[in-house]
Amino acid sequence: MKILSDNHIHTFYSGENGHAIGTIEEVVKAAIEKGMKEIIISDHGPGHKFYGYKICRMNEVRKEIDRLNGKYPQINILYGTEANVMGYNGEIDLTDKEKEFLDRISVGFHYGIFNMDIKSFIIFQILNPLSKFIKPLRKYLIRKNTDALINIIKKHNIDIITHPGCKVKLDIYRLAKECEKYGTALEINSSYHDALSYEDLKIALKTNCKFSIGSDSHKPQNIGNFERSLKKIEKYNIYKNRIINLVEE
Template identity: 30%
Template sequence: MQCIADLHIHTVASGHAYSTVREIAAVAADKGLKLIAITDHGPKMPGGPHPYHFGNLAAVPDYISGVRVLKGMEANVIDREGTLDLEEQRLARLNIVLAGLHTVCSPHGSVAENTAMMIRAMQNPWVDAIVHPGNPEYPVDYEKVVQAAVEYDVALEINNSSLTISRKGSQPNCEQIAALMKQYGAKLIIGSDSHYCETVGEFTAALALIAKYNFPPEQILNSSMEQIAAHLRRRKYRVI
């Protein structure tokens, strides 16, 4: 299966990534991607951008090097209520919102507490996907998370970086999540979680994992532009 888009990419604005938007778009074009999402971390991440950064993303062109550029963020979940680290008026102006649990931003808890926190984040009307849900630092009840993703129409990510260079120990968790997603018909995104331009569109490990479960292409959002647009536009008040 071919992914035509990378929906999880970081620029220098995240504070711990190393490429510009232009560099990322050029690599994406060289690799044949049709669409990228710029999803820098929210402001609670150490070194992360000020909220004004997200308000000014309109300055970024919609197309660079022939590649469609979505302006988004990877929001940090900052409390057990699932609160994100950007106010709703700014979230509403973004093309795509990812949300994730991160050690320096999100409280650690029991499986029940972590599961409730992740599900509450899904209930935010602007959240389009939960990223790296298999992170072993935040154990959750995977079945409840997948069922909630279906209920709230939020995608779950299989994160290539989690299977290669970060969040060690994610592989068996991601296997469980993938099996449950196939069982319940949850929407899936494959993300590079790129922090350097040359890894944009790198999905090798994630694709190998999901190949075991024979997902139909229509369940994988970044297999077509139409599916990405349909998912993001399910919020009728969002403009893409």
């Protein structure tokens, strides 16, 4: 199976501080060289204190993507965002007005979010890390973290959940069932070996949810590097109709 689209790419707009490198045009050129026919630019949402893009850049980025779609007809460039979970009641860091700039919305848990409501902040930023050491907390947090993502997909028309199970623990079966219902794909991320992990992928495959493949590249040379994801696809013999990327067999 050959994946012809990369659904998770960062550019220098993710923080503008070296966290990710490459202008959008550099990313597009690298993607064409790697044989990609479609890409989703997915910079970190503005709620991330260190790596989020500046909201005032959205108009500029939209225009640049439109220009590059005209200049490079061999590739379809989509404007997406890797939005942040901003609370446990369905909050993300995009307003309806900001969503209008975008072609796709992904969402994932990231540390470095400080403007959550106080209850969400305690659960996310304090209890989650503590649960590594305090076992009785784990069951409660798995339920809460999973609810947070389900509340978001019910509210926001989310295309992809990025690196599920990587930053916080989740009930993958329950999440995948809701993803199936709401048409949200679970990412098989190529940068993180545990998102989805082999074990979680096996669980998700018991539902009819879809999957998205992303390199999560932070440098243009890593675009289209899907080795880790392809190994999992092959191991479980996942059919192309389960994958939302452009695929060639």
